[in-house]
Amino acid sequence: xxxxxxxxxxxxxxxLFGIAAxxxxxxALVRWRRKHKPVVITILAxxxxxxxxxxxxxxxxxxxxxxxxxxxxxxYANFDFYPPSSVRxxxxxxxxxxxxxxxxxxxxxxDWVFADVLAHDGPLDTAYANSPAFDAIVNDHYQKxxxxxxxxxxxxxxxNMILYKKNFMRHSYSDYYLWxxxxxxxxxxxxxxxD
Numbered sequence: 182x183x184x185x186x187x188x189x190x191x192x193x194x195x196x197l198f199g200i201a202a203x204x205x206x207x208x209a210l211v212r213w214r215r216k217h218k219p220v221v222i223t224i225l226a227x228x229x230x231x232x233x234x235x236x237x238x239x240x241x242x243x244x245x246x247x248x249x250x251x252x253x254x255x256x257y258a259n260f261d262f263y264p265p266s267s268v269r270x271x272x273x274x275x276x277x278x279x280x281x282x283x284x285x286x287x288x289x290x291x292d293w294v295f296a297d298v299l300a301h302d303g304p305l306d307t308a309y310a311n312s313p314a315f316d317a318i319v320n321d322h323y324q325k326x327x328x329x330x331x332x333x334x335x336x337x338x339x340x341n342m343i344l345y346k347k348n349f350m351r352h353s354y355s356d357y358y359l360w361x362x363x364x365x366x367x368x369x370x371x372x373x374x375x376d
Contacts, residue, residue, distance in 0.1 A: 195236045202230035246273050252288075259286060259370065260301050267291050270367070274330045281375035283326075285333050290366045298359070298368070305344040305359065310337075318343050322358060322371065333371070339364045350374050 205226035212219035246252050252271035256264045264271060267289070274285040288294075299305065308314035315336075323335050336343055343360045355374035362369060 191236060195233050198229050198233035198236065202226050202233055205229060252286075255286065256288065259284070259372075260298050262297060262301075264288060264294065265291070268294055272330070272332050274333075276328045281373070283328055283373040284370070285330055286370040287332055287362075287367045290361055290368050295361065295368055299344070302346075302357065302359070305346050305357075308343045308345060310341045315343060318345065318358060322356065322373075326371075329371075333369060334362065334365070336360050336362075336369070352376050 203226075205222050209219035209222040209226055212222060246255070249269075249271055252273045253264055255273040255275075256268075256271055268291055269289045271288040272286065274283075276283045276285075308318055319335060319337055323329065323333075339362045340360045341363075343358055345359070346357045347355065349355055349357060352374040353376050356372070358369075358371045360369055361367075
């Protein structure tokens, strides 16, 4: 709720500063055509336009952490147990844009931890590498995902299967993808949903 309110305030502030910049720019142009020197108005138009662009560029809908303690809380929220100390690296990113939400997580692979995750989140379907289902998942949910963090690498060439499920939440659409990166020995999770 607070995030939606902040997003609305961001759009309002951007709109107000943008309109003010436009009005000042038009005023400066009119004064210039009348042979006046609109230096102050031109500077104000640039300042207001810059403030509008700065406000719009702030991303209020994304939260990302690579801090282990904060990420351990996200791990617990996803799987209902805290990661052991042997899971050294945990990275998490959450993004919410209006009614769409995405969760990304990567953590150090431990076979028994992975088994506990599977026990918690199963049953899951399997898409094997080089199958149409695997290629469709990579294309539609990884390559086309512009919100995917840099550390969330593509599964192609790094795993032989993706475990998944769809429409498992009380939302209009939801999906879940889990796979083990055999190159970096990391588990990758991607969950998204919208209403």
